[in-house]
Amino acid sequence: MPETCDVVIIGGGVIGCAIAHRLAAQGTSVVLVDAGQRLGLGASDGAMGGILTQTEPSCLGPLSGVIKRSRDIYPDWLEEIHAASGVEIPVLDGGDIQVALDEAEMERLESKVLPLWKNSPFAVEPLSATEARSLEPLLSERVVGGFLLPEELALDPRVLMAALTTAVLSGRTPIRVLSAVRATDLRTGPDGVEVELHDGRRVSADKAIVAAGHLSGVFLPRHRDHLFPIKGVAFDVRPPGAVTYPLRHHVFAEIRQDGREYYPYLVPRYDGRVAVGVTYEENVGDVTVTAAAIEEIRRGVAALMPKAATWPIGRRWAGLRPGSADHMPIIGHVDDHGRVVAATGHSGLGITLAPVTAELVAALVTGTAGARERELLDVCRPDRPFPPAPTPPVPPPPTAR
């Protein structure tokens, strides 16, 4: 006999867990199926942890209202997860500093990016080079100016996932978790859905949520061409002796030098480490950490914050962001029977958008979406037109060795 529940969720990353937690809190019975040995080992384990309001270009277009809602509810959401799990989730609220290392980049920020930032629902504060360095004294002498995005937050995604999975597994809510179990098929019909598992078991439910990260396309035939992995490599460093946040802000720059582009991003952690990243490799689906990627990041950091490039490297990792062709999440019903809901394609914004995604999916599933939810769901609707997805990069020709 199949296991039965109100809602079956495929995927236990930040998105699947946030949705499970939200639905269960409303009394919906949930089965959460995840292929990992434990929950949260996909992209959510490898994120930098910025709660972004403007740094990512995709924050600034039609998604800005969705971002705003997520940022507004983030503190209460974290408090809820803390209350349910007992796990503290330290949050750095100094904002993000984005700096320019030469006049050409400053001119680009002022003429092209600042108007978009000003048009977003969030604050932006110009910084002279002196002001930027007084906020973050380790910034390079090359900095010519920059901007503070004061409403951006940062957290350690591993701590967030520890709290969220503890809440989901706590047994206080009607969630049954099936870990190390791969869903192999999802069937939908007028009476409900059925998910087949790799070990032959089945789960029947009224509705299914597809939150399988970069593998979601397997269950979303209409969106297979719109979803792809975006590989990101990062590592962490620890300044000698540091036991708490070694920087007061997360720091980002776009740097063009020696005919190359670098995008160093530093996110300080509460325990003294700094996460340093990050590469952005579209349609690359392996998680190998290459020496070339580490060196690319290190060069960017050496230009932005020379001291940080001398700090010893600790963990190195690669993760696969669930990319969508227009870099916006796909949230909504995707089948003719109104029983399968996609909650994926969050690209580089899944940690940022987890609370609002849970809120919107819960409203859809329980049929309680009001005017605000409908407006935000419209932005993420699955039947919007998509540009073509990027083609995979061509591998270099084989060498003699």
Ligand SMILES: Cc1cc2nc3c(=O)[nH]c(=O)nc-3n(C[C@H](O)[C@H](O)[C@H](O)COP(=O)(O)OP(=O)(O)OC[C@H]3O[C@@H](n4cnc5c(N)ncnc54)[C@H](O)[C@@H]3O)c2cc1C
């Ligand atoms: C290097 C890097 C830096 C990032 N930095 C940021 C940042 O600063 N801010 C931000 O907001 N976002 C950031 N992101 C993006 C963010 O991590 C993702 O958008 C988010 O984690 C996606 O969550 P998810 O739950 O959709 O996917 P995942 O975390 O990948 O979870 C998907 C889950 O589905 C499961 N699954 C897949 N297929 C099946 C199946 N057939 N059956 C059962 N289970 C299945 C997997 O086991 C996995 O646990 C970053 C990502 C990377 C890689």
